[in-house]
Amino acid sequence: MSQKKNKISLTTQFIVGMVLGIMAGLVLNYTGMNAPDSFLMGTLEIVGRMFLAMLKLLVVPLVLFSLLSGVLGIGNISTLGKVGSASFILYIFTTAIAIITAIGIALIVNPGAGIEPIAKEGTELHTKETPPISEVLINIIPSNIFEALSSDNMLQIIFFAIFFGIALLMVGNKIKPIAQGIELLNEAMMNMVNMVMAIGPYAVFALMTKAVATLGMGMLIELGGYVLVVILTLCVHLFVTLMILFRLLSGLSPMILLKKLRGVQIFAFSTSSSNATIPITLQTLTQKMGIDNSVASFTVPFGATINMDGTAIMQGVATVFVANLYGVELGLTGYLSVIVMAILASIGTAGVPGAGLVMLSMVFVQVGLPIEGIAIILGVDRLLDMLRTIVNVSGDVVVSVIVAKRQNKLHLATFNDPDAGVLRDDIRIDERVEQELAHTIHTLEQTH
Numbered sequence: 001m002s003q004k005k006n007k008i009s010l011t012t013q014f015i016v017g018m019v020l021g022i023m024a025g026l027v028l029n030y031t032g033m034n035a036p037d038s039f040l041m042g043t044l045e046i047v048g049r050m051f052l053a054m055l056k057l058l059v060v061p062l063v064l065f066s067l068l069s070g071v072l073g074i075g076n077i078s079t080l081g082k083v084g085s086a087s088f089i090l091y092i093f094t095t096a097i098a099i100i101t102a103i104g105i106a107l108i109v110n111p112g113a114g115i116e117p118i119a120k121e122g123t124e125l126h127t128k129e130t131p132p133i134s135e136v137l138i139n140i141i142p143s144n145i146f147e148a149l150s151s152d153n154m155l156q157i158i159f160f161a162i163f164f165g166i167a168l169l170m171v172g173n174k175i176k177p178i179a180q181g182i183e184l185l186n187e188a189m190m191n192m193v194n195m196v197m198a199i200g201p202y203a204v205f206a207l208m209t210k211a212v213a214t215l216g217m218g219m220l221i222e223l224g225g226y227v228l229v230v231i232l233t234l235c236v237h238l239f240v241t242l243m244i245l246f247r248l249l250s251g252l253s254p255m256i257l258l259k260k261l262r263g264v265q266i267f268a269f270s271t272s273s274s275n276a277t278i279p280i281t282l283q284t285l286t287q288k289m290g291i292d293n294s295v296a297s298f299t300v301p302f303g304a305t306i307n308m309d310g311t312a313i314m315q316g317v318a319t320v321f322v323a324n325l326y327g328v329e330l331g332l333t334g335y336l337s338v339i340v341m342a343i344l345a346s347i348g349t350a351g352v353p354g355a356g357l358v359m360l361s362m363v364f365v366q367v368g369l370p371i372e373g374i375a376i377i378l379g380v381d382r383l384l385d386m387l388r389t390i391v392n393v394s395g396d397v398v399v400s401v402i403v404a405k406r407q408n409k410l411h412l413a414t415f416n417d418p419d420a421g422v423l424r425d426d427i428r429i430d431e432r433v434e435q436e437l438a439h440t441i442h443t444l445e446q447t448h
Contacts, residue, residue: 010197010382017201018208018379022220025212034213044210051203052361052371054196059362060149062189064161067344069186071165072179073305083403087299090399091307092343097241098309098391099342102233102316103335109232111225111317112324115218140340154366155337158344193358200378207375219376226321226377230384233313234391242398250405256416260288261397268393269386274304277393285397290414291404299403303396310388311356312342314381315363322364322373334367341366356388357381 028034034041142148142156149157168175212219243254264284268277278300285296319338323330330338341363357378361371404410 010200013201014204014379014382017204021205021208021379022212024205024209025214026216028209028213029216036214041210041213044206044213047206048203048210048375049372051196051199051207052374055358055361055374056365056371058189058192058196058358059154059365060152060157061185062193062358063154063157063362064149065182065186065189067158067161068165068168068182071162072168072175072182083295083298083407084302086403086406087302087399088306090402091303091395094242094245094395094399095307095309095312096339096343098237099312099316099339101237101241102230102313103320103338105233105236106229106317106320109225109229110320110324111229112222112321114222114225115215115325152365154341154362155344158341162344203375204379207372208379211376222321222325223376223380226317227380227384229321230314230317231387233317234310234387237309237313238391238394242395246398246402249402252401252405252415256418257289257398257401259418260284261394264393264397265390268389272382272386272389274307274389274392274396277389278304281393281396285400285404288414289397289401290411291400292409292411295404295407295409296400299400300396303399304392307392307395307399309395310391311359313391314356314384314388315342315360318360318373318377319363319367319369321377322369325373325376326370328369330367330369337367338363356385 028040139153140155140159142153142160145156145160147153148160168178243258246252246254246257261284264277264281267280268274271277281300282293282296285291285300286293316338319330319335322328357374361374363369364371364373401410401415
């Protein structure tokens with residue numbers, strides 16, 4: 001029994017927990033057994049709030065160590081030459097477009113606005129008074145990092161982590177022991193995330209049961225709207241934004257790119273991991289698209305670290321959705337904070353299941369949304385994560401081709417060849433082998 005249980009993927013467990021929670025919640029809702037002060041509802045709330053408290057516990061250390069690890073992973077400042085700086089700017093630009101598009105579409109469709117706000121009389125929400133934009137920008141810079149850490153001021157923590165990481169890079173090779181120590185701490189945080197996610201299915205059941213029991217079918221309809229808005233925004237970003245950007249900056253055909261991307265996208269969907277997709281992405285770029293390995297070997301791992309367009313889209317839509325559910329008006333500066341955090345956090349967001357949810361809780365803490373809102377989207381997030389990974393990996397490829405083209409590191413004939421990497425690359429002779437063969441033939445001719 002235990003062996004069979006271990007074979008069930010975490011994604012499947014989350015789905016099962018969500019479905020069972022929906023069914024149980026509907027039963028409680030229709031039978032009237034959903035009184036807030038009942039023992040059953042109280043127990044469900046305890047289980048759910050303990051899980052959310054553990055998520056919140058991870059936010060500050062995960063953000064700090066993952067960002068430091070991401071910046072130090074660059075290696076040294078000189079690495080950010082023409083290829084590095086160009087890819088960095090493009091990755092940050094696409095993430096900015098992704099989060100702005102997500103918030104824009106979500107505000108138009110307004111998922112979560114179709115039911116009575118969850119925050120009713122007697123429910124205290126710790127919302128923040130919206131400051132002016134100038135104050136938001138000034139407050140990004142912390143006057144006391146320890147105060148920022150203790151008060152969960154995420155923008156200030158992100159700024160300090162990036163600033164400190166760049167300063168460490170400037171020290172040179174002497175920081176290797178420090179970098180290794182930070183990487184170990186980051187791995188430890190990833191292990192903690194995995195441990196928390198392991199009990200996630202049970203929390204999903206408890207949280208979904210309570211939410212549906214309280215709000216009924218209206219909650220399910222709004223949740224379906226949230227899923228559709230995320231999928232719509234992912235499609236708009238992939239097929240419109242990225243393809244227009246690709247055409248304008250490279251002058252190449254987006255249709256050829258999409259055809260050659262299919263294998264990478266299928267693999268990304270099945271693994272839900274940008275890091276796991278790196279080998280097949282590199283192979284596709286070098287063999288099917290004709291990119292010089294010197295470019296691809298930098299832009300792909302770099303993109304897997306800092307390019308999180310899909311995650312940014314989820315954060316934007318989820319923020320609007322939960323704000324609507326709880327009747328919270330964020331205003332312009334509230335959404336500006338979300339945009340800035342999504343861009344900065346993308347530099348170090350880890351490519352592991354659950355890290356995106358921890359980062360989302362960071363966003364909620366910053367803008368004053370109740371972290372309990374994560375409970376509502378937790379069950380469907382594993383499915384959406386597969387689609388987000390497709391967008392993330394596709395963005396890596398788009399930026400890699402653009403940078404290679406502008407640096408004259410792209411073989412156009414290979415890119416335009418529909419058979420490149422399929423037939424021709426299977427029989428292609430490596431340059432070194434070709435030189436050795438020519439030398440052998442020359443030697444034989446001399447002996448004869």
